[in-house]
Amino acid sequence: MIKQEPDGKDGKVEQRAAEKEDKIEETKETGALSDLTILDLTRVVAGPFCSSLLGDMGARVIKIERPGTGDDSRAYGPYVNGESAYFAMLNRSKYGITLNLKTEEGKAIFLEMVKKADVVLENYRPGVMEKLGLGYEELRKINDQIIYAAVSGFGSYGPYSKRPGYDILAQAMGGLMSLTGPKDGEPTRAGNAMGDILGGMNMAIGVLAAVHARTLIGHGQKVDIALVDSIAVSLENAFTRYWVTNEVYKRNGNAYAALAPYDSYRARDGLCIIACGNQKLFEIFSREVAGHPEWIDDPRFLSNVLRVENMDELKILIEGWSRSYTVDELVSMALNAGVPAGPVYDISQIVKDEHIASARDMFPVVEHPVIGKMHVNGDAVKMTETAPRITKPAPLLGQDNEKIYGEFLGITRERLAGLKAEGVL
Template sequence: MGLALEGVKIIDLSRVLAGPFCTMILGDLGAEVIKIEHHQNGDETRFWGPPFVEGESAYYLCANRNKESMTLNLKAEEGKEVFRHLVKDADIVVQNFKTGTLDKLGLGYKQLNEWNSKIILASITGFGQTGPYKDLPGYDYIIQAMSGLMNITGEEAGSPMKVGVAISDVITGLYTCIGILSALHHRQHTGEGQEIDIALLDCQISALVNVASNYLVGKTEPKRLGNRHPNIAPYQVFTVADGEMVIAVGNDQQFARFCNILELAELINDKRYATNRSRVENRSSLIPILQRELLKDSKQNWKRLFDEHAIPNGPIHTISETFNDPQVLAREMVIEGNHPHIPSLKLTGSPLKLSKSPVKVRHHPPLYGEQTAEILQRVGYTSAEIKEMKKNQVI
């Protein structure tokens, strides 16, 4: 059974998270991914820790499986020549250098297109290739701040908060995948490669979705609501007898069932709460009524009742509880792979479940420069030439 992207070759110049996360997904789908790292130090995330396992950082391991790693000095003329050999039969180059860096190296899209007219170049930056901020560095944290995401995250009376993972990087990686797959489809019909300009700020603003629309259409400044939803009620964290849980009532029918379970049938036809709109407008009086009833029983009992009556709900798991949850395990979201230094390396599984071309973990996250010699030999270099390159700090 073949893999969805089998035969697609990617040269990955990216590092940290957005680019590597994108290329890992493409690698999971079967693409050949050659990760090119700086000839003296490599991807920064190799050093981001603890934790480290046998010298490998957990951060690096999370986004670099199904790749080969080679080192290369792109500032050296011989290094550029090696890069040319790699590009001429590749499909995609992914890079996240600062705007203009590839052009300064003589390796921008115009040059790549001369070497390979079908090449697709995906360029990831903080702020994009145009605009007044194009030359500024843009890490995930900065983007969470500047996109408005932090200002709507956290308790109403508290400080703005970032999300617990580098969500702007993750979203950007996903958008970059979409762009690359779209460009491959376009090339299939036209024979043309193209350049994809992806900005973390653009991607995070797009991911504001309904909150952005609330502002653009409603002309009101969205505020922090803690664990409440700006457009739906009741849709938040509630305290129960032995802790907390999320209850997410998404429509009026669910609300009626929810009220019956709580023995609050009188709320169903109360004009203050009969529709979602009225519930949102009267949230301040509704929530205390619901909260009083929910304190009367445990998480386990409430979950059983809510599940029986199709009321969306869930416990607030720790990460350890998540990775031991029977549903998570049944969906193979924890996988074990081989690694030369780490016995039974555990990684997060892929959420992509394709019936005809399933995802497969074929390669462990590579050691720094692990396949350098092998890749060079594949494009025609001899052992003597490779030895000389190492001597000259080309690799």
């Protein structure tokens, strides 16, 4: 772990390297991040999603929750045997302890743990940690190697930094809602917490970049992630079109402003996606799949630019053909000709799919101490040598107090009972 050495940067780096080797040897099964210890103060979605990714990659993540109530998401359904499956999904691969950071004793305990940690994660509103005396500037004084990562609605600086931030606000102000929904319909929130998920991903990327940078610059740094930033940068072509043409992207259902045909099309029993990403694919689709070679020479569809301008007319023609077939038939015909196509799945179909659910193992089963066997979302990152894996189910509130506090600070069981009675744990 990290120790504050008086003899300069080189001594600290060597000490850290030796201690990391010891820790890796002790763990036997080495994950890609098994030499990192992370103190996780985050709650609800964005931060916990980030720390679950890092935990699956082998980091030792210690989730720190408020005594008594814990993470807000413990109160979110659905419930199984009185435990939140929502919380359990987002908090696997972590140890769980309780600590009241509003008490002086709680702050002192946290600061001692920071001395032995690599990363601190938090998603309080900017300024909260500073008011507690636990902001980045204070933490770096006791451990200049610490990487401090914060995610919030609007980031730690700027005119909106002190505003409360939730996923729906990020989607609204970041632009995603303006692009989503039926043509001529109202702006629509994406069905999942896309702002939180993208924010959590960017937080993980920032942490990994800072961990690498530490080997280059010799000390840690602060990583600042905003949900609204994460949404805004994900909109790619919408902003490009605006900068180039001054055109504000209009909602267009499942169609795409850059390509056509690239949309959902009505089949006899549902919707099928057909995605012609270039001129060659459009010609193959028209000639070999749909049996309408005349579309290729139609003046409205001679180029991708023209097809985008006339996508409504093209969709009418395609659906005049596609409605005669089932989704499975359309997909099979398109794929046999080399044209990208696929069904529009609902959740019940995804979890049974032979590729996504089975071959790619995206919904592994874990054994939770209260819930029992439960499916959780797997990892999208696949690696040949240090593959991410779920190391443990989500912790019960305060489950690992004795183990973690005993190991980190040498606190005895009797003292833990006293701290609990005092409201510190």
